[in-house]
Amino acid sequence: MSTLDEAGRREYYRIDDSVALEINPLSSADQASQDAMHDTSTLFDLLSELHVSEFESQHLMRQLDERDRVLNSFLKSLSKRIDLLGEVVAHTALGKLGAPQPVKLSEGGIQFNSQQGFAVGEQLSIKMVLMPQAAGLMLRARVSQCDALADGNFEISSDFVNLPDAQRQLLARHVLQRQAQHRRQALEQGQPSGN
Known part of the structure; x- marks a missing residue:
């Protein structure tokens, strides 16, 4: 973390x-176009939309829980099924990533x-799958630092750009x-959490 700036x-x-x-x-033309973020992988695009949609609907589920617990339980059951399908899609996408x-x-x-170095200021297209929930995200980032490592690789620091x-x-x-x-893991092992 020493390479990340104080701010x-x-x-x-x-x-x-x-x-x-x-x-x-991202090429100069891609940087100007939102279409560059649309991937040819429909599965990854759907995975990304699935998790954003689920996140956006959580407040509605909390409101519904106060009014109709039976309906809310049913919708949670459907949501779990959709999450399982999302995991199948994520594992397919992981094979490509x-x-x-x-x-x-x-x-x-x-x-x-x-393995590849990038110029400071260069824009990148990033496909990322978060674990363990297998949430897929397609993001843009700008390289803020690129340092050569002893093993021939590069340590890249980047900031997300235009993140919804x-x-x-x-x-x-x-x-x-x-x-x-x-x-929790640090407490279970009797170690300080490091914060």
Whole structure:
């Protein structure tokens, strides 16, 4: 985390995580077009929309729980089935993205290692599957730092660009859940949580 700037560290909480990634540089034409983010992989596009849609409907489910518990229970059951189908889609998408890799993640950006170096300021298309809920996100990021590593790879720090609020909130929820999980594990092992 030493490569991330002080302002970024204060603005968002970062976690060590493991996610499946596909990183591609965006050409100048792609940067100007929103269509560049639409992937040829319909499965990944659907997975991304599924998780954003589920996140956006959560407040309605909470309101419904106060009014009609039976209907809410039924809808939760349907939601669980849809989540299971989403996991099937995610595992299909994971086959195309490859194995999860270690990253530092926040709702503001991501730091990862790459075999390819990128210029500071270069825009990237990022496909990411968050574990374990298999939430798929298609994001844009701008490279803020690129450092060569001794093994020939590069450590890339990037900031998300034009991130829709629903996706930002989905990332924030994931970060908070992982943070809580790390704290629970540290307490179980009798170690300080590191915060």
